[in-house]
Amino acid sequence: MSYLFHLLVYFEIYAIVAMSLNLLIGYGGLLQMAHAAYFGIGAYAAALLWTKFGWGFFPGLAAGALAAGLLSLLVSLPAWRFKGDYFVMISIAVQALIYAILYNWIGLTNGPFGISGIPRPVLIDYNFVTTDSISLLYGGVALVLGIVMALLKWSPFGRALQAMRDDELAARSIGLPVNWLKLQSFALASGMVGIAGGLYAAYVSYIDPTSFSLNESILMLSMVIVGGTGNVRGPLVGAAVLILLPEALRFLHLPDTVAANVRMLAYGLLLVLMMHLRPQGLAGTYRYQ
């Protein structure tokens, strides 16, 4: 039973990740490849504040979101000028840059040794130690953020993002402040994935830079593409599929040396099949082009 709750916690964390990435890709048409870096900034900022300064759970989480939101300027400002493939290259560069900082700024992040002993969530003197209690707390956070995403999708803000995604030139010519929209959507999505990073750090108790590499960004992107973009349920389906897929592969009892490669093969195969058979994703409404 504890194993199922463990999977549920992971699903909740990655549901937040996928929903936030969907805001950029599905609503705004901005193919962000540095999402794992912002996941890492949230995780590191919160973990450092919890372990070194004794901050409370939610203030640490909020600070992580704020740090990720502010640092999103690294991608949102280039997005004003660079579009399409050029923007993808910029976001990969930002991913590499942030990863290098996490890996090499040993004085702050402890480099490849990571940060250990991250406390589990504590809320009004209640210690969330067991997996089932954490799944309840994280489920609440994911629900609130899911409602936020749904409200944004149906708001004039969501409509403006969709217009920008469909035709940026036309959006500009009817008065939509495209640059400002990009700035806001990156800040919101990065802040949200920063929260997910904090939740991840508090759950696993130990973080190091390898959890926030380009591979992780590709995994996040796969969740959104497989699940589908442009609506709220697509990323949830994608997160569920990509969390459960490696677990399903466990039942094949493959040796450890082979298992990781098989998992990557399965991801690749899944993406190719999706592109051919259902380009809009399992539950999506928008086909990213």
Added chain:
Amino acid sequence: MTMTHTYTKFSGAATASRSQTSPRIESQPSRVRVRAVDLAVAFGGQQVLRGVDIDLTGGQIALLRGPNGCGKTTLLNILSGFLEPDAGTASLEFNGTTIDILTQTPDRLARLGIARLWQDIRLFPTMTVLENVLAASPHAIGINPAIALFALGRVKRQERAFREQALAWLDMLGMADRADSSGDMLSVGQTKRVAIARILQTGAQVLLLDEPLAGLDRDSAEKLVEDLNRLADATHKAMLIVEHNHDAITPVCDIRLTLEDGLLHREELEGKEWVC
């Protein structure tokens, strides 16, 4: 068969808003004026515009004509902020304020009152017809995500008014019954009408229309010309229209601008008799 129509310019808001389905049209406090002086643009050594002057006041309709590739769209690109000329000045005067067009971004210019219809239409294909028009609503407070989340009531009230206005424009252009259709499921003529509704929704006082009649059937074209004429008079909008269907548009034009070899010739037109 030869038909003769006589256009009577509507005299104001009261006349224009008689019909219940007509869009809400309000008189403006002062007339807008667009002026450009000595505009020059060259592409790769080829001089496209040389010493072009424009002077257009609210309520006036100007036809901009000329052979393909003569620089008509280039001129619209400059006036809508999408292209910086090599030389010259351009300004927008409204309510006692003068704005330098050449220092503004296209989106800011649209918010200030210069909206543009694209020759290749550019509807948002994944949005419905109504959403396409709603997207152009001016000063939508819900475009700020914080307000969208925390002032739902205010946003909803404003959206209701925008929706009413958008449906009225669509009704005027004969597209109200397709409000829920997807933007990519329309004929060229229908797409054009939705695009026109979209720029009318911006509330802009200066409309730059690049081939608004292309793709429209004869009846729709006639009706659109009539509606544009009515709007120019009732709301004092200034319109600069690039159009190859001269016969359809000339009867409602106050000015005819002919662009040839980079030079712009201006003629003031008299009389509104339309023979076709």
